[in-house]
Amino acid sequence: MVENNKYINKYNFAFIDESTKKEIRRKLLKAVAIPGYQVPYSSPEMPIARGWGTGGLHVTLAIIGKKDIFKIIDQGSDASVNACNLRNFVQSMTGVKTTFDTSEATIIQTRHRITEEELNENQIFVYQVPQPEPLRSVERYENKTRQMHGEANYAKMWVALYEQFVSHGDIMLGAGYPVKVNNRYIMAPSPIPRWDIPNLNLSKALHLFGAGREKRLYAIPPFTKVEPLEFDDIKFHIEDFKGSACSKTGYKKAFLDEMYYDDGSTNFVINDSNFLDKLSEKEQPTQHENKYINQIAE
Amino acid sequence: MSNTEDNWLLKVNNLTKIYGDYTENSIKNTGPKFNSNICPETGSIVACADINFELYPGEVLGIVGESGSGKSTVVKLLYFDMEQSLGSAFLKPHLDGLSNILEESNQKKRWIRNYLMGMVYQNPRDGLNFKFSSGGNIAEKLIMGGNFHVGNIRNRATDLLEKTEVPVLRMDDKPASFSGGMQQRVQISKAIANNPPLLFLDEVTTGLDVSVQAKVLDLIRELQQDLGIAMIVVSHDLSVIRMLTDRTIVMKNGRIVERGLTDQILQDPQHKYSQLLVSSLL
Numbered sequence: 001m002v003e004n005n006k007y008i009n010k011y012n013f014a015f016i017d018e019s020t021k022k023e024i025r026r027k028l029l030k031a032v033a034i035p036g037y038q039v040p041y042s043s044p045e046m047p048i049a050r051g052w053g054t055g056g057l058h059v060t061l062a063i064i065g066k067k068d069i070f071k072i073i074d075q076g077s078d079a080s081v082n083a084c085n086l087r088n089f090v091q092s093m094t095g096v097k098t099t100f101d102t103s104e105a106t107i108i109q110t111r112h113r114i115t116e117e118e119l120n121e122n123q124i125f126v127y128q129v130p131q132p133e134p135l136r137s138v139e140r141y142e143n144k145t146r147q148m149h150g151e152a153n154y155a156k157m158w159v160a161l162y163e164q165f166v167s168h169g170d171i172m173l174g175a176g177y178p179v180k181v182n183n184r185y186i187m188a189p190s191p192i193p194r195w196d197i198p199n200l201n202l203s204k205a206l207h208l209f210g211a212g213r214e215k216r217l218y219a220i221p222p223f224t225k226v227e228p229l230e231f232d233d234i235k236f237h238i239e240d241f242k243g244s245a246c247s248k249t250g251y252k253k254a255f256l257d258e259m260y261y262d263d264g265s266t267n268f269v270i271n272d273s274n275f276l277d278k279l280s281e282k283e284q285p286t287q288h289e290n291k292y293i294n295q296i297a298e
Numbered sequence: 299m300s301n302t303e304d305n306w307l308l309k310v311n312n313l314t315k316i317y318g319d320y321t322e323n324s325i326k327n328t329g330p331k332f333n334s335n336i337c338p339e340t341g342s343i344v345a346c347a348d349i350n351f352e353l354y355p356g357e358v359l360g361i362v363g364e365s366g367s368g369k370s371t372v373v374k375l376l377y378f379d380m381e382q383s384l385g386s387a388f389l390k391p392h393l394d395g396l397s398n399i400l401e402e403s404n405q406k407k408r409w410i411r412n413y414l415m416g417m418v419y420q421n422p423r424d425g426l427n428f429k430f431s432s433g434g435n436i437a438e439k440l441i442m443g444g445n446f447h448v449g450n451i452r453n454r455a456t457d458l459l460e461k462t463e464v465p466v467l468r469m470d471d472k473p474a475s476f477s478g479g480m481q482q483r484v485q486i487s488k489a490i491a492n493n494p495p496l497l498f499l500d501e502v503t504t505g506l507d508v509s510v511q512a513k514v515l516d517l518i519r520e521l522q523q524d525l526g527i528a529m530i531v532v533s534h535d536l537s538v539i540r541m542l543t544d545r546t547i548v549m550k551n552g553r554i555v556e557r558g559l560t561d562q563i564l565q566d567p568q569h570k571y572s573q574l575l576v577s578s579l580l
Contacts, residue, residue, distance in 0.1 A: 159441060
């Protein structure tokens with residue numbers, strides 16, 4: 001964090017030097033050209049440690065322009081520590097306008113959530129990814145996983161899902177459910193909840209994923225088919241809140257956080273802070289449409 | 299079915315595997331005549347050379363020979379576990395046998411392995427993934443064969459385990475907790491899961507005790523009769539060869555030294571090495 005404005009001009013616009021930004025942009029173009037394919041990139045040094053959101057930060061800083069409006073969330077919240085610090089950093093390095101309003105932002109960086117409010121064609125959604133390799137849980141060697149991707153040899157992944165179903169009666173993946181992009185690559189959607197997975201399908205916005213520690217970039221271009229892996233008879237499903245409603249707004253069709261209080265009581269609150277604010281102020285933000293959310297009774 | 303010249307299932311031409319640098323003389327100066335498979339000029343090892351044979355649908359071919367004679371190398375080359383130095387192989391169900399399967403892309407090879415072939419290794423750890431349950435191992439082969447219905451996968455796995463006499467109750471246990479004979483039977487279930495026309499058996503009974511050996515052999519013979527799968531059986535054990543095979547190839551120092559009907563070879567061996575082999579039989 002640069003506290004003293006005297007030194008601010010010693011940094012290039014958006015912190016990263018222009019030639020490195022160019023390299024990241026070239027890799028992003030490749031990632032967009034091959035949806036779901038992991039492109040290796042340089043992952044330059046940042047003032048925070050690799051693995052603390054540097055991948056998302058690289059992408060944001062490489063694509064941000066002076067007219068962009070920047071929003072950043074951490075697990076749905078604009079106000080968490082990770083989000084606040086990175087927002088201040090981006091703001092002080094670029095001087096762009098920042099916002100909490102999802103519909104106003106042009107670049108939204110996120111950790112582990114997609115906003116409830118629907119994204120549009122003018123927005124770019126940037127993910128901080130801890131583990132970009134969906135096959136890592138079944139194959140530990142990078143050269144083998146790369147070959148498996150190259151040959152679309154995903155049987156091991158499927159068997160792992162089969163084994164989970166057999167031993168637990170369900171596919172036990174809460175966050176980061178593997179998806180197939182554009183009928184070709186299996187991709188780790190970063191640890192977003194199942195709730196958000198259907199919202200990637202045919203999304204109007206461009207989705208960019210940066211894994212700083214693992215040095216990989218990948219992307220989902222607008223209007224790309226994204227399907228969760230599911231068997232013919234064992235279907236994907238989203239989190240079930242069993243009819244619970246948000247205690248502040250009474251709303252049921254949003255991802256809910258369970259709150260615990262000192263007296264042992266619990267209730268639910270909408271996880272996406274901006275969405276919650278808008279509902280509280282009686283605005284009506286347009287939400288993502290998908291068949292899973294539509295099934296929830298009002 | 300009569301075995302005419304053009305209804306073969308698998309045709310192997312001049313299959314050769316040499317480790318290390320080799321010259322034209324490497325093949326000339328090795329083999330049973332020299333009682334060695336190490337090239338005197340370059341020191342390269344000729345694991346197998348000049349292997350030519352045809353296999354007909356539903357037929358069981360035995361490959362017999364002492365250890366180091368190159369018999370396992372032949373099936374491993376044909377199952378794409380290793381890459382050949384020279385030679386070609388043609389499989390009838392793949393593009394009507396017009397394309398050399400050994401030169402196909404990795405993706406095509408995987409398709410051929412999944413749909414047209416099965417392999418049972420001597421060591422179950424080579425053929426099974428010990429991190430998955432035995433049902434999961436069979437599921438892997440079925441999924442690679444394009445089956446994405448868990449109910450159907452489990453039904454098929456149940457059928458296969460019943461057929462190979464593995465207790466179905468243990469379907470969701472890991473093969474590491476099974477006895478050697480059971481592991482071998484799970485491996486056989488996996489190999490035949492997609493009803494392949496061709497099955498390779500590489501020393502399947504070696505290391506099992508006699509009563510389990512007999513059970514596994516019985517099972518293989520039953521499967522062969524019920525399903526009509528063509529098989530290549532690799533063994534150093536002539537009693538396994540006698541029990542299972544119709545035709546036999548005898549290998550020594552990486553070459554075929556004799557071939558013929560199994561009965562004929564056992565009753566009236568022609569080559570010196572085959573005679574030694576048969577006379578060593580207790």
